[in-house]
Amino acid sequence: MFKTLKNDLPASIVVFFVALPLCLGIALASGAPLFSGLIAGIVGGIVVGSLSGSNIGVSGPAAGLAAIVLSAIGTLGGYQNFLVAVVLGGVIQLLFGVLKAGVIGYYFPSSVIKGMLTGIGIIIILKQIPHFFGYDAEPEGADSFFSSSSENTLTNIFNIFDNIILGSMIVGVVGLGILILWEKVLSKKHKVFKLVQGPLVAVVVGIIFFAVTRSHETLSISQSHLVSVPVPEDTASFLAQFSFPNFSMITNSEVWIVAFTIALVASLETLLCVEATDRLDPHKNVTPTNRELLAQGTGNILSGLIGGLPITQVIVRSSANIQSGGVSKMSAIIHGFFLLISIIIIPTLLNMIPLSVLAAILLVVGYKLAKPQLFKKMYELGWKQFIPFVVTVLGIVFIDLLYGIGLGLAVGIVVILLKSYQNSHFLHIEDKSNGKHKIKMSLAEEVTFFNKGAILKELDNLPRDTYLEIDLIKTRYLDNDIIEILEDFLFKAKERDIDIKLVSKRGIVENPESFIKFFNERPQSNLSLN
Known part of the structure; x- marks a missing residue:
């Protein structure tokens, strides 16, 4: 891992700047202490990063769990009671890993995974546009189209024009310009521009701008438009920020319900993120999913024990890591140490970072996830790929991540069923033979009850005085439902007056009395005709 440090260190700095406001924003949106989001980010980076088998995945608090956390804290009567559910959720995730439930992630179509990445990219862009101009009505890390104030993403964007902060906008524009210049021009000029990343320069410029203009009437940026890390006065006040579970609640059934909910949602989000990041990975590494569940479970147990939010692998941080050149898990681990060291040593300096410059970094991340060329490419692949892709994108943007993926998966299943319906057989009509129509029906390799409608329709439409040849040579599996249709x-x-001939690897059957015997003699275990 240390051999790739020249790639991982710069990437970890970018991930750190992306993760910092997200950890705080998700904690705020969850109704939890701000420090709990930082704890989850640190544990997700150092602990989960060390145990995970993913080279480029980054874990931390997830916006997708914010609504669950907000509701659970109220239902369970306090944050310390909720922490018990986080710990138990981690234990359940360990059980999922032992039971090898990680295979679930492989059953999502490629079009849905691409739609997930694109939808998240669009959400990032839409959510960061207000922050870019200094309108910070919605906390960082929000990913729902509808905000807690009954407004929605579009109304927040429209409200920008009445709430522009000139200093924030200038920093955002300058930061975005630095990022584009760094990536398109300077990084190709000299190695030093690859070692020192554009986002770090943009953040430094933002801090300098704030420091220089803090007393300027027009260009100054108020504290509400800056990063807001808790600043402890001494060691005792720092340690006081940690919370601990109230294990006397462990017998409460509602705690277990919340724990199972956290485990299921966090595991699903993690597995989907693993699938997505593996596709983005230029080195095409494959993450062991069961090991990932074990790592996430361990992380959630530790995070819950010391007062942190639930953890998942997160696509925003993971994609930022990939796009910044991260190669090994060291980038995720180092970003966790950066979070830990910074909140201990330089929280005051962190609180001088304008949110608009961080929004500029995330705008670039979002654009790389949702490039317009991808829509064109998916369209060219045909409607069977394009429709699940678009449905997933729209579902994620206008509802939320899991609903969008669920809708895309449902459409993908419908497409598969339709394709199966269409490809169950091939019908070839020949000239009349001995006064009869000669029709050959070749069945597909696997014919299941999904194909009942198509085959039944063809059989019912056969004209009188037909000579029908049913070709089963390529058929390896014939569902009992289809056999009943043929027998009927x-x-x-x-x-x-339809004559029938069956052709299979077992021979030719033309005697109607022998058809049922032919099917009855097949091996019952797999309905094989071979």
Whole structure:
């Protein structure tokens, strides 16, 4: 891992600047202490990063869990009671890993995963536009189209024009310009511009701008538009920020319900993120999903024990890591140490970072996830890829992450069923032979109850006086539902003067009395015709 430090260290700095406001914003949106978000970010970086098998995944508090956390704190009667559910959720995730439940992530279509990445990219862009201009009505880390103030993402964007902070906007524009210049021009000129990352320069420029203009009437940026890290006065006040679970609540059934909810949602988000980040990874490493569940479970147990929010692998931080050149898990681990060291040593300096410059960094991350070229590419792949992709994107943008993925998956399943319906058989009509229509029906390799409608329709539409050849040579699996249709059709065939011949690897059957015997002699364990 240390061999790639020249790549991982600069990437970890970018991830640190992306993670810092998100940890705080998610804690705020969750109704939890701000310090709890930082704890989750530190544990997600150092502990989960060390145990995970992912080279480029970054874990921390997730916006997708904010609504669950907010509701659970109220339901359970306090944050310390809620921490018990976080610890138990981690234990349940360990159980998921032992039971090898990580395979679930592999059953999501590629179009849905691409839609997930694109939808998150669009959400990042839409949510950061207000912060870019200094309108910080919604906390960092929000990912729902509707905000807690009954407004929505679009109304927040429209409200920008009445709430522009000139200093924030200038810093945002300058920061974005630095990022673009760094990536498109300077990074190709000299190695030093690859070692010193554009986001770090943009943040430093933002801090200098704030320091220089803090007394200026027009250009000054108020504290509400800066990063807000808790600043302890001494060691005792720092340690007082940690919370501990109230384990006397462990027998409460509601605590267990919240724990299972956290475990299920966090595991699903993690597995989907793993699938997505593996696709983004230029080195195409494959993350062991069961090990990831074990790592996440361990992280949640520790985070809950010391007062942190629930943890998942997070696509925003992971994609920022990939786009910044992160190669090994060292970038995730180092970013965790940066979070820990910074809140102990330089919290006052961190509180001089304008949110607008961090918004500029996230705008670049969002654009790379949701490039317009991807829409064109998905459209060119055909409607079977494009429709699940678009449905996933719209669901994530206008509802939330899990709903969007669920809708995309549902549409993908419908597409599969439709494709299966269409490809169950091939019908070839030949010229009349001996006064009869000769029709050959070749069944697909696997024919299940999904194909009942298509095959039944073809059989019912056969004209009288037909010679039907049913080709089963390529068929490896024939569902019992299809066999019943064929057996029932034998009786109809006599009434309509339809002669039938079955052709399979076991031979040719033309005697109607032998058809049922032919099917009955197949191995019952797998309905194989071979």
